[in-house]
Amino acid sequence: MTDGITVKGLKKRFDEVQAVNDISFSVKSGELFGFLGPNGAGKTTTINMITGLARPDSGSINIAGIDCTGKPKSAQHLIGVVPDESNLYPELTGYENLCFCASLYGLSKPERQTKAKELLSVFSLDTAANRKFGGYSKGMKRKLTIAAGMIHNPEILFLDEPTTGIDVASARQLRSLISKLHAQGTTIFLTTHYIEEAERLCDRIAFIVNGKLVRTDNVSKLLLPLQNIHRMQVVCTDLPEDLIPGISKSFPDMVFKSKKHNVIEIENGRPISIAPIVRYLEEQGANIFEAKLIKPSLEDVFVEITGIEADIMRREKEKGGKKK
């Protein structure tokens, strides 16, 4: 496979903030590459530099074999960009917006019309085709913005937080569409704060924190260190205050944590047997509601590598925190 995107030593500083700090990575042609990090990690700045919306302070960018360093326009015909916010024209209808975006890539009028109708149908927006974009719901706006990024059949598609702020059904539909595009051979560069989304969709994932890439690998390799870790979660009430020291003494092989009130997490290097732990807790007077084994996920890898709780990252993003 040839490289779809190759970035070397990319740096970008905004006043006092080093937004992107010497990052290098490559995305193979046809690959679905995930770019994960908390707000302000440098995800959007990186996309902006690759796509030509920002000028790197240093480093090189190569897209589909074209050296774009200092020449951001040279590969723009090959890429499609879906920004993190819908940025189409509120005064134009959905159909007009798509036709206009297609014209920016030199598509002829019949090509524009055919492609616009096709995408409106794919995104189930046919009935809203002649309504002004300004009157669309948030989910519809998001879908049309993604359609606009794909209107010229780009070889490489940049998706910046595509499923943020939309309803569950639309998000599912989008994920299935992303998978379909990937299967058709489109190179996809996806930034998201939904770790489970990245785990499900991406071939490889890069974690970025404070402008630095802390780890890049494929999903199975990222999960490898967790293969021999077994976890169990117990939800209960009436926990005695000195429970953790006591239970740790009774089950010395295991690690016990009480992260949240009424929730105990148990970790072991071997499979965990639920019954003895439940019995012990009941003997201590705890009232157990739920006890389950948990499969370690990419979220655990992310937390371990970055030290950032995934929940916090998700909440920050959903609150609409500002990004660099």
Place this chain on the structure above:
Amino acid sequence: MKAWIAFWNILLKDMKTYYLKPPNISWGIIFPLAWTGMFFIRSGSEFDSSTIISLIPGVVAVSILFGTTSLLAVTVTFEKKNRSFERLLLAPISLELLMLSKTVGAILFGVVNAFIPVIIASFFADLSGLSWPIFFVTVLLIAVSSTFLGLFIAVAVSEVFEAQTFSNFFRFPMLFLCGLFFPITQLPFFIRPLSYILPLTYGVDLLHWNVRRNHHLYTGLSLLMLILFCIILFSVSIRNIKHKWIA
């Protein structure tokens, strides 16, 4: 060829979204009429053919200046603010062609605005003495230079209201210093150099020459200076876009 498809469609989109909106059309008509009335009252003259003709340079120049700078500065700032401008910056066309496509709509709007008072004047005065080709070239050059001034302003600000405020910072001094209200030769000696660094001065002088043969600069020099202002303002704006918007 493909780049021209983008150029044409950006122009069409801007015409539809901004310039052909009823408020702008009515503004394009009311504004020149209001200025005609103001100039007419100020002159205190009889309502005759020579008075009407004498008002043409002022009304035409002011209509173009205000029409082009207002609309372009506001529309570009608006698109920058709601991030739809990013979509244009991502299009595989050169920045120069992109900005030309964004400005042609405002230039056409300025030219149409300029001819509204002329059409109205034609009902009351004999305009056969005007040299139409030179008049059209002058109107076009004033429209282009004013539009590029609007672009320069749009790139310098980030909010729509700033665009209006900053436009006035240029427009009102320009009105008083360009020779519309009083001849430049009557301005205090130390202010005169300012007049000669304003594009409108050369446009107004050309209009005066065309309408009343009442000018004080060489027509060739005025044309050349207007072209020079267009090139400088466009080049500086492109440079500023590269530095500020693709930072």
